[in-house]
Amino acid sequence: MTDTPLLKVRDISKFYGARIGCQNVSFDLWPGEVLAIVGESGSGKTTLLNCLATRLMPTSGAVEYRMRDGQMRDLSRMSEAERRFLMRTDWGFVHQNPADGLRMAVSAGANVGERLMAVGERHYGNIRETAGSWLGRVEISVDRIDDQPRDFSGGMRQRLQIARNLVTSPRLIFMDEPTGGLDVSVQARLLDLLRGLVQDLGLSAIIVTHDLAVARLLSHRMMVMKDGLVIEQGLTDRVLDDPREAYTQLLVSSILQV
Numbered sequence: 001m002t003d004t005p006l007l008k009v010r011d012i013s014k015f016y017g018a019r020i021g022c023q024n025v026s027f028d029l030w031p032g033e034v035l036a037i038v039g040e041s042g043s044g045k046t047t048l049l050n051c052l053a054t055r056l057m058p059t060s061g062a063v064e065y066r067m068r069d070g071q072m073r074d075l076s077r078m079s080e081a082e083r084r085f086l087m088r089t090d091w092g093f094v095h096q097n098p099a100d101g102l103r104m105a106v107s108a109g110a111n112v113g114e115r116l117m118a119v120g121e122r123h124y125g126n127i128r129e130t131a132g133s134w135l136g137r138v139e140i141s142v143d144r145i146d147d148q149p150r151d152f153s154g155g156m157r158q159r160l161q162i163a164r165n166l167v168t169s170p171r172l173i174f175m176d177e178p179t180g181g182l183d184v185s186v187q188a189r190l191l192d193l194l195r196g197l198v199q200d201l202g203l204s205a206i207i208v209t210h211d212l213a214v215a216r217l218l219s220h221r222m223m224v225m226k227d228g229l230v231i232e233q234g235l236t237d238r239v240l241d242d243p244r245e246a247y248t249q250l251l252v253s254s255i256l257q258v
């Protein structure tokens, strides 16, 4: 870890008209750190994540990101083109529903290769080889490289989405309920895979989940949201083993064996 955060979040609020999405959220994310955002349905997790990833414009507050050259940049002051470039290269975004993060009617290989082309790779053979090796890393047999994701199972699609996101060696990855729509056994396998990849690549990640077991397995630190506010945050083990807020205690005790 270096002594500068990768992401600095200051007082982010998002209102939908009069309704609160999230309110006054501040934190730093450090290189290599995995942060989980947990809370019940409607607590503002997705709103916050989308504000951080510039998919939504916050009503107030600022998010700064440390670029590869070391400069801290205010995301709201970047041009649309700069933001899009970040999204394609430095960042990944894993959607709960893989169909939202994949192109369903092009091949698996092209889904991965497309991101490589966005960072300037032009050599067809290299693209195909790298795509194939990433399919292997996410445990999709390379002989499926020319198949379309619409012919894949839900778990395979989610793994393909992860490969598509990681192929450009992003520094920061956002995930919204990455295991949400999957069977329990498929979830466990995917979590293992994600944990290994995040560790091997030294990725920073922000993961939205309502599942405390996912937070326990993947994150170093967690934030608990309720009604748009962060009501508790700290090291994941501390928050889960010794929750300070009554609401967090309730959340933890309502789940057996997290």
Ligand SMILES: Nc1ncnc2c1ncn2[C@@H]1O[C@H](COP(=O)(O)OP(=O)(O)OP(=O)(O)O)[C@@H](O)[C@H]1O
Pocket (backbone or CB within 6 Å): 016, 019, 020, 021, 022, 039, 040, 041, 042, 043, 044, 045, 046, 047, 048, 210
């Ligand atoms: N596009 C929108 N327009 C109006 N209100 C919205 C919109 N999106 C979210 N909200 C409201 O903002 C609040 C937070 O919603 P959000 O989707 O961020 O919650 P969440 O924690 O991600 O919930 P879930 O676990 O169900 O995905 C809710 O009251 C929701 O109704």
Ligand SMILES: [Mg+2]
Pocket (backbone or CB within 6 Å): 045, 046, 047
């Ligand atoms: Mg959500």
